[in-house]
Amino acid sequence: MVNDRLIVKCANRTGNENIGDYLYESLYPAAVELGIELVRLPDGIHNRPDLEVEFVNGQAGVIGFLFYSHWGTGRKVGLDTYRAVRCPVIFWTREDPNHFDHFLPDAAVADLICTSALECVPKYHKRFPDRQVICLPMAIDPGLFAPNTGAYSDREYDLVFVGNRYPKRDIRLDGENALIVPAAQWAIENGKSFDIFGLQSGTFSWEDLQLPGVTYHDRTDRLKAALVYRNAKVALSVASNTDSLTMAPNRVVQIAATGTVLASYTSKATEWTTGGNANISRSAPETGAMLTDIFNDLDKYAAVANQAREHVLKYHTFKHRIERITGAINGL
Secondary structure (H helix, E strand, O other): OOOEEEEEEOOOEEOOEEHHHHHHHHHHHHHHHOOEEEEEOOHHHOOOHHHHHHHHHOOOOEEEEEEEHHHOOOOOOOHHHHHHOOOOEEEEEOOOOOOHHHHHHHHOOOOEEEEOOHHHHHHHHHHOOOOEEEEOOOOEOOOOOOOOOOOHHHOOEEEEEEOOOOOOOHHHHHHHHHHHHHHHHHHHHOOOOEEEEOOOOOOOOOHHHOOOOEEEEOOOOHHHHHHHHHOEEEEEEOOOOOOOOOOOOHHHHHHHHOOOEEEEEOOHHHHHHOOOOOEEEOOHHHHHHHHHHHHHOHHHHHHHHHHHHHHHHHHOEHHHHHHHHHHHHHOO
16 A cells, blocks of 8 residues: 555644644654555645645545544535545544534444444434444554653652643532542642642633642643653543543553553553553542542552553554545445
8 A cells, every 4th residue: 555645634722732733743654654655734724625625636646535523513514516526525523422412413424433422323324324433542653652661759740630621511520529639639638739730721621620740731742641641650541431442542552652640530541442451530538539549559550551651552542543444445
């Protein structure tokens, strides 16, 4: 497949991080390794379906046109234009099952539908029985989220959380009250540091919570997140959906890939993603007990974290995702 080209549409911005940059720069080394030329749709023609189609059809050796994630806005104007693309159209969302209905107009014009949630595969099949649908969960670039090879006990941060606060989402609030808040209290009582790295300031800021003893940072991009995870003893995670079978937060694969101990609020997908090598809490008392156990035997828990890393590298890299996409394309 040396001359194969995969056109990628990814220009959406979330907070201070451009999701398009993240996707493209993560997919690129994996594509090179597989002998695929990744071509990014020029920014100037985004959301002009006629110009996008003209660009894609003007490229030689194109095996597919991939559009990703937050592009799903529920809008229908112009989407039918994509039917003129002379290659398979691929839709990949990482936001199922939370926004399933929101993505249906986008999925409707795709030949291949890729969803982060296994439970959404039959739902897409029901609506689009003539399309191919596959489960494509979160993934990492192992070159970016690499492990820290130094002594585990020498890491800079004791506890960290990287991500936004969502006070209007009940499940995220449940995780906040069962994991984040008691972790802050535990850190004070046990003389440990707790740093929260928000992705953006303002609406999604953690500072409004005013947790005592916590050091706040904002506007954290993926490069900073990778550095934080590599230098943390324990990284925390809460999910926006605790019942999904495969849609874990992006931070789960990132933490696991760095070989850092993961402590998470209950989440089926987090356990699945890490091969059962995550530490799970369902309540504030469980969180305190869990953190005490971890810090009483960091070496033991670091060994478990390394098993999570090995599992993620075996199943959840962007190379795996491109291989799955190209395999499905060949079956169209």
